[in-house]
Amino acid sequence: MKLNLVATGDGPAVVLLHGLLGAAQNFGAIQKAIAAKGRRVLALDLRNHGNSPHAEGMGYATMAADVAETLQDAGAWPAAVIGHSMGGKVAMALALARPEGVERLLVADIAPVTYPTPVFTRYIAAMQAIPLREGLTRRDADAALVEAVPEPPLRAFLLQNLVFTEQPPRWRIGLGEIAAGMGEIGGWPALPGRYEGPVLVLSGDASAYVKPEHHAAIRALFPAARFAGIAAGHWLHAENPRAFLAAVEEFLAPG
Incomplete structure (x- = not known):
């Protein structure tokens, strides 16, 4: 499925994936700020969200396949991928299934585990x-x-x-x-493979979504993962956009 996307800027591709009940438009100011640093930034509406098509199935392998198809069609393959909450799980599933399309991965306040919903x-x-x-x-x-x-x-x-x-x-x-699809959204499937590229798991200091006991599960799939926090809750990019952008810029910087 090809997803609706909002693109701005020119340069290396950066992809933004929103959380549950969100949309591409939620990243408006963040998207513009990243694009101003010389990057092409694509914010996607995941299936059944925003202006993207509706269809049964909210499994992470399925949603990752949607993202891969959309990015390839848009000529944004490979890309740095940033995902928040549900979008972070989609980003992780994409990196595991199609590592050649993910240059680096930033996961915002979510872990590859099952959460109650x-x-x-x-x-x-x-x-x-x-x-x-x-x-x-x-x-x-x-x-x-x-x-x-x-x-x-x-x-x-x-x-x-x-x-x-x-x-x-x-x-x-x-x-x-x-x-x-709430059972699939709250869960995490047993996906094969590992992603060896650079990964930053960025958490809100006041959020309980990424706990120390989740680190082992994250490193089992993403051995190069490192962890950082900013002063915020779960919606860290909206609650503390300055600190979120600083972390993003540091992670996207070459070298």
Whole structure:
């Protein structure tokens, strides 16, 4: 499957892969900043997200194959690949399956392990329960999410996926397909091979997604992996973009 992408800049290719319920547009300022350093930066909408096609199956091997097809079609092969959360797992699966296409890999706040998903499952159920009727406003939709999603910034993040320019409004993303694939999204498959290239696992200091006990599992697949942290939670690129960009620039620097 060829994915929707947003590209900017010229130079060596850098790819950005978003997390669950996100989209390429979430990397807007980050993408521009990386491109300003002389790079061609491609932010992708993963399947069932953003403006990419909807289809059954949210397995990481499948999503990695989507990314490989899209990058080859765009002439961005090989590339440095940066993935956050679910996108980080896609990036890891891509590096294992197609190492010739990944020059280096930055994994943002995720490990190749299984995570519980009850919070995101609750969010998705609440999104699916919003009645998509004529005249539905953003305020109405926001109010419908308050009980399941009490944090206003998180509700705004989720509602970016609802298209209000059409009546009745519609979900841009494949909510049904994502809901059906939550077991795959939270899990991690037994993928063969190892990726020998440079890997940085960048974590938020206030996040518990990458724990010391995960390091062995990461190094078993990515023997050159090194670990670093910045002052942030799980959404580290949004919470501390300056420190995130500094880490990215250091990792992308030649030598």
